[in-house]
Each structure stands twice: as structure tokens, then as C-alpha cells.
Amino acid sequence: MSEVKIATRESYGNALVELGGEHENLVVLDADLAAATKTGMFKKAFPDRHIDCGIAEANMTGVAAGMSTCGFVPFVSTFAMFAAGRSYEQVRNSIGYPHLNVKIGATHAGISVGEDGATHQCNEDIALMRAIPGMVVINPADDIEARAAVKAAYEYVGPVYLRFGRLAVPVINDGADYKFEIGKGVTLREGSDCSIIATGLCVSEALAAADTLAEQGIHAEVINIHTIKPLDEELVVKTAKKTGRVFTVEEHSIIGGLGAAVAETLGEKCPTKITRIGVNDVFGESGPAKELLHKYELDAEGIANRILREMK
Known part of the structure; x- marks a missing residue:
């Protein structure tokens, strides 16, 4: 286990920038939280492909669903409490039901959100997303795995829920033989x-x-x-x-x-x-x-x- 610690939300932002340089159809939508979700990195690198939808998460989900039908691969980004909680109906009906190619980047999951308290500590999001037919649910353990997960999510055709944390965690998957594969522990x-x-x-x-x-x-x-x-x-x-x-x-x-x-x-x-x-x-x-x-x-x-x- 490495002594280096990185929050997986940071990994999310870095991975989006890397993928954005490789794929022009990748777009990022955010709900006025670009600094916290780290999608601000993508906004700086590709301002024309970053859309701030404001504090209107349900609408953002619908926008992403529509964009996915036009050849884009949208990454919807906000806190887990809003991505899975506030937007649940839209995720279920507008993304899950038609099985659209939308990726949900949910940051600040779990009790490690800390001082923000119970209203923002989403401990139910995996259960909610797991119940949606056809939804892939990924919860990476460290920086290396988070970056690999974002890349795998882009390459996968269909809806994916990616869970990221606020707290910095050790890098543990730094072995030369590490390989990330959806559905393989x-x-x-x-x-x-x-x-x-x-x-x-x-x-x-x-x-x-x-x-x-x-x-x-x-x-x-x-x-x-x-x-x-x-x-x-x-x-x-x-x-x-x-x-x-x-x-x-x-x-x-x-x-x-x-x-x-x-x-x-x-x-x-x-x-x-x-x-x-x-x-x-x-x-x-x-x-x-x-x-x-x-x-x-x-x-x-x-x-x-x-x-x-x-x-x-």
C-alpha cells in the first residue's frame, strides 16, 4: 500500500480531462459544483464541452439523456445525494428505462462527507442505483482504480453509476499486474x-x-x-x-x-x-x-x- 493519498473525486476530474483529449464526443454536465466534483478541470481544458446546468439536477439528468441520443457520451456530475437521490426518477425513467449511454459521476458519497452531515451523507445510493434494471454500479477503491473505472465507463455502452469520495485514500492498486474490468473483483x-x-x-x-x-x-x-x-x-x-x-x-x-x-x-x-x-x-x-x-x-x-x- 502506497503512502500517497488521493481523493477519488480528484481522480474523476483528472480522468475526464485525459479522456476528453481522446474523445470529442465526451461532454460533462455539472450542477453548480464543478469545484467540488473536480469537473472544473475539464471545464478549464474543454470549456465548450462543459455545461453548468445550475442547481437543477433533475433537469441536468434529462439534458444528458437527450444529448446521449445525439451521439454524445455525457458524464452527469454532482454529489451522490443529488445524483441518486434528488434525480432518482429521472435516472430511472429517462436513462435506465431506455437504457441510454449516460454516465453518472457521483462524488461526496457516504459518511466521509463529514461536517456536511446527514442531509449530504448519502448511504443509500448503491441500493437505489442497484435496483434500476441494466444500471452498472462501480465504487472504486483508489486513484488508479477510479481513473480506470472512468475509462471503462466511457467504453461501456449503457448507463453507469460511478461512486467517488471526498476523503483522500491510499493508493493500493499500484502493482504492475493490476487490471480493471467491469464485473470482476x-x-x-x-x-x-x-x-x-x-x-x-x-x-x-x-x-x-x-x-x-x-x-x-x-x-x-x-x-x-x-x-x-x-x-x-x-x-x-x-x-x-x-x-x-x-x-x-x-x-x-x-x-x-x-x-x-x-x-x-x-x-x-x-x-x-x-x-x-x-x-x-x-x-x-x-x-x-x-x-x-x-x-x-x-x-x-x-x-x-x-x-x-x-x-x-
């Missing part, structure tokens, strides 16, 4: 006693938790599931059969997110004892991001302690 660490299946910001924390568990004689396998939908069911079943004990970790509600997707898969294909670690059916609260992650047991210490309690 990554085994980051082999283990035999339990499986930690994590996504997004929680992946680096899960790796650190595995180090702590190893000191206690528990050898955890760590799986990075960057694509929640379609889920890599083959890998999920494989690790469950190998260790016989599964923990999922996500900066999202345990209802409808990664934990639910894994539980559904194992329930049908490989019944296994599973514990879902995440936000437990409560709203978030205002506070420093790292303190909130610690309170909700989503940092390395919290994940390790929860697994130790459950395993013993």
Missing part, C-alpha cells in the same frame, strides 16, 4: 480463516485490518469488489467456499448495498455465515470524516475489532 490478499469483501474507501481499511488480524492468528482473505453490479458472483462464491466465513465492509447502509448483494448471492449459491459491516439503518451525523469512520467501525481498527468479536 480482485483478490488483494490470500487467507484461510475468513473473507473480507470490501468496496470503495473501505478496501484500504480492510487491508490494514487484515494485518491486525494476522497478529491475532486470524488469516483473512481480502477481496476488492469495485463493481457492485454486475457482481463477481464467481469470486464471491469461491472465497466463501475457501474460508467458510464472510464479512462485507462498505461505507454505505448494510441494506441494499454490497453486503446485501453478497448475501443474496451466497444465500442462493453457497449458504455461508456472513456479517455485514456498514451503516446500520441510521442516518449519519456531522463530524470530521475520520472520526465518523471510527465511530461507525469502518476504519481498520473498527473492522478488525468487529471481526475479532464475531470470530471469537
